[in-house]
Amino acid sequence: MKKVLIFILIFTFLPVININAEEGIIFEASFEEGLTGWKYATSVSAENTKITDSCATDGSKSVYIFDKGEGVSSGITGSMTEITPGEVYTASADSYVVDGTVKLFFKYFDKNSQQLTNKSMGSKPGKWENITVSYEAPENAKYCAVVLCSINAFSGKAYFDNVKIYKGEVSPKEISGSVPKGEEDLTNASYTIPALKTYSNKDAKLLYFEGFEDGYEEWGYHNNSLKDWVSLSNEKAYEGKNSVFITDQSSEKASGIKSPYIEIEEGRLYTSVLYMWGINNTSVKMFVKFFDSQGKNLSSNSFAGKRNEQWELISAVVTAPKGAKTCQIFIAGVSVSTGDAYVDSVSLYEGIYRAEQTPDIYIPPVQAVPVDAKIIAPVNNKLVYSEYNAEGDKLSDFSYAGFYGGDYELPVTANLPVVETLSPSGKDDTNRLQEAIDKWERKDGVINVIKLKAGIYNISSKGIKVKSGVLLSGEGQGPTGTVLYAYTPQQYIPVKIAGDEPSGEGGKALIQDEYLKAGSRTVTLKEEDIKNFKPGDKIAIIHNSTEEWAKAIKMVGVINVYDNDTTWTPGSVNMIAERVITGIKGNTITLDFAVFVPHIKELVPSYITKINDDNRVRNAGIENLRIVSYYNGSEADEEHATSAISVTNAENIFIRDISSKYFYSSLISSGKRAKKVTARNCSSLEPVSQITGSRRYSFASSTSAQQILYTGCYSYDGRHDFEASFSVTGPISYVDNVVDSSNTGSETHGTWSTGVLFDNIYHIGNDTKGYMAMALRGRTGTKLSQGWTSATGVMWNCLASTIIVNKPPLTYQNFSVGMWGQYRDTFAKAMKDKNIQSNKSGYRTGESLEHTEENFATDEFTSFVGDAYKESPYTPVNPRSLYKAQLSERYTGVISNAKPNAPVMVYPKPDSFTEKNSITVSGLYQLGAEKVIVYIDNLPYEAKLNSATNEFSLDVSLEDGVHKIYITQVIDGVEGNKNADRFITVKEEKGNPDYLQSIYPSYITSMLINDIRPTYDSVINSVKVTVNGENLISDVRPVVTDGRTLVPMRAIFEKIGASVVWDDAVKTATAKMGETEIKITQNKKEAYVNGNIYMLDVPATVLDGRFVVPARFIAESFGCTVEWEDSSKTVKIYK
Missing domain, CATH: 2.60.120.260 (Galactose-binding domain-like)
Structure with a gap:
């Protein structure tokens, strides 16, 4: 009985019924x-x-x-x-x-x-x-x-x-207790902030080791009837001469061995370690089981390897449950699978022990010479879009994804105002960070920088909300830089960028097109509806699921794995695609960019409505820092932060040069009504969770997100590393990203994601479980079938052992175009077979429980699998990046200004620690590259190239401390984009020198050469011009002279829709549109409209080699309306 401290006694008398239990x-x-x-x-x-x-x-x-x-x-x-x-x-x-x-x-x-x-x-x-x-x-x-x-x-x-x-049943009892002594103070109430640990092996205690050099007599058999399936072997050994060989030949029984009982204490952490050489995708696993004093099994945890035909470390940290007195290590197969393995060097430690990682044997893919694509073909330095069905559907433009839809490059931080500088407090920093954010919020387009000095900032489960006009800028994303530490041991998101959901304005205007084609920028409305809209209006195109539509695509009566009906019911699978009206002619509106899927009127009465999104968060970002989650030391712990950053109801957001570590799910999740978001050169490292459903979605887009760009990013040990789910409406563009050691597929994960592009996604290593898919997953989903996961999804020049793409019914389509390379080794082929079988089991509609062979058609010389549109299944295609080609054509007029992608760094792994000063940087380069440049602490080194395998390597000696590495490749004389920064530690972490910062000029990070797009910082306080809601982009910015805005001649005429001719002899431009003709001459105030003279306040002139003309005069002469918005310094032109 505990000692009772009583201040005032209060007695409650209640009847006691039944037993005292x-x-x-x-x-x-x-x-x-x-x-x-x-x-x-x-x-x-x-x-x-x-x-x-x-x-x-x-x-x-x-x-x-x-x-x-x-x-x-x-x-x-x-x-x-x-x-x-x-x-x-x-x-x-x-x-x-x-x-x-x-x-x-x-x-x-x-x-x-x-x-x-x-x-x-x-x-x-x-x-x-x-x-x-x-x-x-x-x-x-x-x-x-x-x-x-x-x-x-x-x-x-x-x-x-x-x-x-x-x-048993127990009734209330009579109790007494002391009463409260006033109001409770909840400041840092519930716990002490756990330290952000760097675990040391010095703290771990070795309890048991077996190297099998003298056999395994102390060990018992997992199944005594299968003793003959276990033997001592000298054919392979991780250390010494011997190992134990386990063969599992039955899919009904399992063979293996079990250690002696090892004494432990309840509640403590233990690390179980062994090394395994798996054969034939072995089913052999390590099991750690705990028992009470009576020998009753209290818990069992299993851990599998990922590799074949090489020694692999299998290590797991587990907590001894309440009542546990002993544990055993089992090494055994599972009854439903087969496969063989050698096992050696088995250990159990009290505490957390980081065992030596075994280097992976990486077999590079085979690359081929590219051919020109057909579905979007490169012709005369332009893109030509082909119809892909009889209805005339075409692919759309994915380059509208990202910050400002691509119009502006990300801002240069050095040119933004630093309004406050913070340092870590050593206590909870949540409130002080939030107070600074709230103080410096801006809604006028200006971005204020809150500088976070290096060190650890403790973030509670309350989290912080980044608001409009705020950039959190750290001092490095390495281990000694700026760290946001999500320290609370519960599931939460430490950093949110979240506004209020856009609302509808006015009524619904039903779309009148019987079949609105994919790739179309025009929509027809009723005459009485068209008058409610004008150019520049923000609208949403709404496509709500109906029973007729669900039946037509076979999503009615779908039965899941639990035998539940997961039908797509009316209103359960809805598309919300936002656009801007850029023109109106008769009953037809023109959109800023095309729709991605066809809209079929007889199945769904789609409509448009005006929206008000004033309360979205805008113009905000996070950069150059690390976000780390607490966890209890067990790689399976799930009582800790889920995602590092979530973005919802926000627009024009950028996340760059961020590393996240130990999270349950994502580095970034762009969710409900997130729009125009860029994540660039970010790394998701070492997630901590069970490896099962709803976890490790490293870079995620979901619900009604659109115009999302994730590029130059890296994911390690994820599951759905780059994924889109629910009804995202595109463009969702994943471009030039690396997936390392994945546990399952980068994919459209469920429930009608549209307009998703996987563009040069590279899966390494060759024998991992990682693959890519835009598949039918009818059998999965608890209440709503994941069903057709994608429509108008595109795989473009990707690398994986398996790329599965299925065709939805009706005129909907998905696309596999170009194969970056093919893993042809036996391990990758075996993994391809497993991935196909796994996806076959999930293929189900409301009309059929079975797949056909055509649904998973493939051959041994390609990673392509499925019945969707296939093109160039054995070679890559030109353009090498669809997104970059589309971006280049939009802003430079040709596709050749697209930069090459980054090479793929395989080693060293991120956050590696080494006791040696000499390291090797190695990986893959694109066939045809002339040079690979390795930047270490910002200094360039040229790597050696192996033309037979397209691998590069660099041997270099480094001083003690933390070092930063990134790489580029040179193709056709052009140095391409960089990959995400990678940090390694030689012997010890010390200091945070400037070269560890991840801050780069735009000429390094831009995806284009000859890029005319301004960086956002350069336009914040300058005059901007929009035409029907679209930004006017030119290589010369608008200028103000004597109160008049001058804009580049050709840019403004073409944006309005006028043709223009320049007569250099007399320095005169003649523009025509319809019945109107304008003549304007350099340095003269006299201008002519249809022959009538007009006197200008400010003459046209030449600026930086461009003829600039008065915007208002030009626009009004062609019948346009001109407005001035003072808060954003914007000339708004409507035609």
Whole structure:
């Protein structure tokens, strides 16, 4: 019995019914040791929960929970406790409610931790009461748990103590306790900030080692009937001469060995290590099992390798569960699979031990000479778009993705105002960062820089919200730079860029086109509707799913893996595609860029509506820093931050040169109504989670996101490393990105993602599970089938062992165009077979449970698989990058100004640590490259090229400390784009010199040569010109002379739609549009409109080699309307 501290006693007399079941306690918590065994129930719980000694019923401490009534509940959840179905259990807690509603919830869960039932009980305010909830565990229940929590809709304050779960029915008891002593202070209430650890092997203690040099007599057999399938072998050994060979020849039984029992202590972390040489995609795994004093198995964790035919480290950190006394290491196959393996050097450590990584054997892909593409063909330095069906559908322009839709390059930070400089406090930095952001928010287009000095900034579960006009700029993304540390041990997002959702204005205008073609920029409306719109209007094209449409694409009656109906019901799969009206003629409106999928009127009555998006966050960014999540040391820990950055209801956002580490899901997730977002040269490193569904989506786009660009990025050990899901509407452009050691597919993941481009995505190594897909996944999805994951999705010059693309019904289509290279080794071929089989099992519609051979058609000389449009399945195509070619043509008039992509760096891995001063940088270059340049701490080194394999390498000696590496390649005399910065540490981390900064001039990061686009910083305070809502972009910026705005002649005439002729002899431009002709002469105030003289306030002149003319005179002469917006310094022209 704990010592009881009582200030004022309050007695509550309640009848006691049934039994006193103290003997039947299966869970108990009194908070004397804090919140051990509990986790926070919501994202705001940490700052609204604390352990307090102001009152208690048993001992000196209780837990205090506070809910401000802001719509998000606060509370804590107890650990999952095993139960028996059909038995009655009781949850009990002592509760003191100060005011409002805070309750005890008692929940049952199935074996997958899915909630089955939930019952709750509260108490009256102003006194201690023992409250109980008793009821029977349902048939398929496996666990139960207690939740102490408020309710979303209500505020409340309450204390809880002495929480228990009993087997059996127990009634409330008579209790007493001390009353609270005034209002609780919640400042940093609930825990001490855990240190951002760099784990040292010196802290780990070796408990057990077996190298099998003298056999394995101490070990037992996993299955005594299969002893002959285990043997001592001297054919291979990681260390010494011997290893154990395990063969698993049966898909019904499993062979293997198990270690002796090893004594351990409950609650401690342990690291299990072994080295495995897998054969034939082996099913052999490492299992770590814990047992109580009676030998009962309390938990089992399994860990598999990824490699074949090479030694691979398999290491796992696990926590010994409550009641554990011993553990065993099992090395065995699984009953449903086969495969062989050699195993050596098995260890168990108390604590966290980082074992030596085994270098991967990388077999480079075979590259071929490119051919010209046909679906979008390079002809005379332009792009020619071909129809891909009888209805005349064409592909659209993916280069409208990214910051300002490509109109502006990202800003140069040195040219932006630094309004505040912060340094780490050593305490919680959440509020001070948010206060600075709130203080410097700007909504007029200006971007203010908040400079974050190097060091660790502690971010609680409250997180920070970046607002309009704010750039968080760090001092390096390396380990010694600026680090945002998400330290709370619960699931949350530390950095959000989130505004308010755009709203509709006015009514719906039904689209009148019977078949609106993919690739079309014009839409027909009714005569009575067209008058409600004008050029420059922001609109949304709405395509809501109907029963007729769902039937037509076979998504009615789809049965998932759980035998549930996951039909696409009316209104469940909706497309929202935003556009700007750039012209109106008769009943037809013209859009700023084309639609990506056809709209079929007889199936869906699509419509347009004007939108108001004034409350989006705009012109904000994060750069040159690292974001790191806490985790408890176990690679499977999931009680920590999920995504580093989320973007919703925001526009014109940039995330550049960011490294994230240890997150559960994403570096960046662009979600609901996120628009015009660029993530450039970012790296997602070492995610921490179980390797299973809904995790490790490194670079994600979802819901109604559009115009998203992720380029030059790197993902390590992800699952769906680059993915789009739900009804994104494009363009979603993934360009020149590297996927390293993936666990599954980069893909359109589910439910009708449209307008998605995978452009030069490189999967390494050759034998990983990573692949690419735009597939039918009808069998997956719990409530709504993932179904047709994509329409008008494009794979362009990608690299992976497997690229699976399926064709949706009707006139919808997906595309595989060009293969960057092919992995032809046996490991990659075996992985291709496995990926095909896996996707075959998910192929299902409402009309058929089976696939046909055509659905997965392929051959041994290509990675292409499927029944969608295929082109050049054995070679890459020109243009090498579709996105860059489209961008180049839009802004320079030709496609040849697209820069080459970056080469692929394979080694060293990011954040590598080495005791040696000599390192080798190596990887792949594109066939035809003349040179690979390796930049180390910003100094260039030329790498050696192996023309037989298209591999590069550089051997170099480095001083002790942290170093930064990036690479480029030179093709046709042009140095291409850089990859994401990579950091390595030689012997020790020390200092943060300037060369570790990730700040680069635009001529290095731009995707184009001869790029006329200005950087955003150069246009913030200068005059801008728009025509029907589109920016006027030219190599010469508009200027103001004597109060008049002068713009480049050819740019303004072509934007308005006029033809222009220049007579150099008399320095006169003649422009015509319709019945109107304008003549304007250099340095003369006299101008002519249809022969009539007009006197100009300011004459046309030559500026930086360009003839510039008065914008208002030109526009009004051609019948346009001209407006001046002072807040943004913009001349707005409407024609």
